[in-house]
Amino acid sequence: MPTRILPAVGDADAVRSITTLLSQLPDAEPVAPVVDSTQLIDTLARLAAESVDELPEVVVVHERIGPVPALELIREVALRFPAVGVILVTSDASPGLMQAAMDYGARGMVALPLSYEELASRVQAVAQWSVGVRRHLGAGADVFTGVGGTVVTVSGAKGGVGTTLTAIQLALAAQASGRSTALVDMDLQTGDVASYLDVQFRRSVVDLAAITDISPRVLADAVFRHDTGLVLLLAPAEGERGEDVTDRAARQIVSALRSRYEVVVIDCGAQLNGAGAAAVEMADRALLVTTPDVVAVRGAKRAVRMWDRLQIRKAEETTIVVNRYSRGTEIQPPLIQKITGTAVAATAVPANFKELQSVVDAGRIHELESKSSVKQALWGLAGELGLVKVPEGAQKAGRLRGDRGSVNFRRRKEGGG
Template identity: 40%
Template sequence: MSIQVLIGTSDPELAAGLRTKIAELADTQVIGVENNSGNVLGIVGSHQELDIVLLDEGIGPQLGHDLIREIALRSPHVAVVLLSEQLDEEVLSRALETGARGVLGRNPTLEELSSRLDVVAEWSQRMRQLLGTGRAEGPELGGRRGRIVALAGAKGGTGATTIAVQLALAASRAGRSVCLVDMDLQTGDVATYLDMVHRRSVADLVSVANEITGAVLADVLFIHEAGPHVLLAPQDGERAEDVSSSAARQILAVLRSRYEVIIVDCGAFMTEGSVTAIEVADRAVIAVTPDLPCLRAAKRLSHLWKRLDVRKPEDVSIVLTRQSRKDEIQPDFAARILGMTPLKTAVPPAFRALEKAINNGAPVRIDHDGFRNAMRQLGEELGVLPVIAAAEPRGGARRPKAEAI
């Protein structure tokens, strides 16, 4: 199916140049050029297959940013790319705040245009699927419930966010519909790990938690180019107090009805929102590094959840991170300290590979086989990835599973 593009500009030279460049792109079609805001809104409202609007900021009579808001309200699945004379952080921030999916110069190169159109067209098509069945609280999975996995850190720096992000990416690659939720409401860092700029957050859903519609979700969710939909923590940590237990429960229930897998990063600091996620999750996992202070912190946290009647220790899973055979504390000793058996899969140290991937904004490209294998095995163990059966050698004997790293 071709990408349907509408050009909105009163500058005939700009329109002609864009038409010429788009004509060189495969599977991309300009459905028309409109020279005023009223006509743009008319086409957006009537052309159901429209994916993208390339909008000149100088179009009139309605101002460009006001027009972007109007399009987002009327047709939240349509991606708007603003064409601007000036490209800087202020222009980008304002455009994103009003609902645009990106900014291009008024004379973009063919490569720039192609790259941007591909990304926003994928967003538009995914958002169309998300909104296609109406209200978000409906039984979108045909009566089935999505699986919620909540990850918390025994303390800061144990790798809970890294695991949450990587599990979401892996589940998305496996073809599952995935929502990654940052419930680390005070210090959430999922946006940094995924190299995202987005102004909306879970706090924006609180006031409408009783009646979350598809359009509301479309305005708040970010769709990462690698597949998962992302619901971010608020940029201002003090807004964590806005996310009550009741609101968090309603939001997670809506997401459970729309996605097959919901991965929740709860961080290391407990708030009403994160505690609620731990309570309603199908699997609650504490990330622990193999050192005594962290193991004792994990034990205290599990006992806290028990005292608060959130979750019993026997219903909590432990994942060892940065685990090496050279460590003094091995999984069997950790189990004796914790009084809980860690998951079979341990996560090996991969400092350099993770540092490089995060610094380059490429979380899907981690050059560490052991880490990637551990994420796959962990995903299988937690039920967010399909289990891959071990291959059988020609002699018929089943090959033993690889030892957890």
Template identity: 30%
Template sequence: MGTSPIKILIVDDIGETRENLRKLLSFDCGFLVIGEASNGKEAVALTKRLKPDIVLMDINMPVMDGIEATRIITVEAPMSTVVILSVQGEQEYLREAMAAGARNYLVKPFSVDELINTIRKTHDLEVQRRARIMPIVAPQRKLGRVVTVFSTKGGVGKTTIATNLAAELAKRSNRSVVLVDLDLQFGDIAIMLDTVPVRTIADIAREEEVDSEIVEACLFTHDTGIRVLPSPLRPEQSEIVTGRHVEAILGLLAESFDFIVIDLPQGLADISLTAMDAADIIFLITSLELPAIKNAGICLEIMDALGYEDDKVKLVVNRSSKEIGVDIGEMENALKRTVDIHIPSDGRLVVQSVNKGVPFVLSNPTAKVSLAIKDLARIVDPQSGGERTEKGGPYCEGISPRRRIAGMFAGIFSFFIHG
């Protein structure tokens, strides 16, 4: 990690050797000895618990030797790197230790400089290597469901929906939920939840390596129980956050949360595409205005071209109303697909909720707009029964059968022209 010291575990069966190593390492504030073990078994247990960056490992030890311990650490605690401490004449063991996954070695006796340089070089190389592989490795271990809330346009209700959906998921299923604000320039999640964040996603991007510790350190906990990863405080701080960071962060969050709800900025920028690639469900939000519908149509077509599964994209109309805007049936005809969820307009409640910093699904759980959010939550978490037993209001149509779009443009334009 950036400026934080390299954390070291010393493993040697001789107390005096451990003491000497500790002293040598204390001369350099770039190192921090976080523990000592006197045999391989202890070393494995402590590595798993303390997660050192570097394990300085002796070879010949009672109970379990350093080679066996290295093999276990390489497989079971791959975020720690082993450097072997050997004595002259142990060449054969050394080869075995390297084959077991050790990354470097020191032959005793060694100088302070040798010790420090070896640790630093090994660590630096490992950090670089991980920066490359982590985004690829992390999503493969995915457990939680990733949900993105997206639209082509600003002001259609993405942030409102993402925030309330996260609160609803946390409430109804009592599962762990993290809300990620990827509207990096002008994110509103923190203010919607009435919080001034101390750390943001920019603090993660500043680190050399994205690991679960730094991600965890940048989350805050809202009263609702949801954890939140806020967007940078200023737009100019957003530039250091890349698609690779986002991929790594989402991969790590998916390992420890049941649901990862992501609020996106408008439009198809690189970061949004990265998040949508990683998503299990994309809620595409539109209003009932012609430009928004036209753009939603184009967007559906692009998502199809990107190979997103049919079931991954859900069409959501926000501020749905029979009185104003385009008729829903006509819109469905134009887009050649049905709307999955209708969220009604409720200006009074939504504004009140934003100003209080309390999601409306909590303050007014039976309002129609809250019931519509419950329908979204049911799509995300179909296993959970929720507390609701019956469907509410004319706006809550539930999940409709889906039809894929073909000849989107033809449909839209003939609708606009002949409509």
């Protein structure tokens, strides 16, 4: 089978040089080149919408591609189209750039001026890698082979605001609706997902930290499949081992999960570390859980400002989730929105710990009753975030959305009810 190669080159002279050499490679099938980063992503997205098999095995990115810088473009391709191998063509063949390119997701680098032998060698190696990845992706019944799953991070304004409960229920809602879902405990020192779900485990996220190429088989060995169908990647039992999970390792782990599951929910806890920061930066939706009290809201404001200073996440790209809400609370969601400068989820979670106490004490939060107002609110939040697969014809107040138990402060404010 010929290797499909898509050149992404903005310079006309470079286009002629690269396409001429590519056409000479054995078993190569160069496709029409794209001239900028936008056209490349649009082309790959269109092909992926038809089938993963329609994607080219290799994309060749020239260093002068624009408007998005080459390394940033490589990162986006690696995240969104994990079965496509990317080769960077550059005049800077230094070890530093090579390491940076690998960190961003490139599978190879070729120096300018182009050499037929070097280009042929890299294309062949990357094409074999791409074919192997697609073979692995097609091997399991639970494999998601879309453009890339949705990643949602759940962080806490401070400890004890309900971050883990929120993450677990969002993941359970997504899984129950028919979407393959992974729940990751990235609260590396104090994570409690295993305790909440009554899980005894041997492997954890740390087991993936030192692996530079996380294949589907390696990933499958590290996760734990829960009785609910959720796939769990847990924090280490020994908190000090969490230091082994660097921001680079976290990026690779999240990318591997995104390529395999439709929904990935990550519990980042309340303490920011490099791994959690990387996850928040990569997330499609970043949630920050707070309770409607002065201390927690101040914590939320500090977290949002810190994310912005560190260029992890802008305030307007963060969504606040208000937990333990009641109409009698002095601090209402609109005020929290004004203080933090973030979006605030329309679904607020009511204060009703009595519903939770027995399942929390038993470590079986997944057995929370369906009629629970807290569960209904959190599953409603999952619907608001687009994490659940709603059956055709289902109404917004359906069982999966759980709207009866939620408090929709925007609708209440606008309608006066």
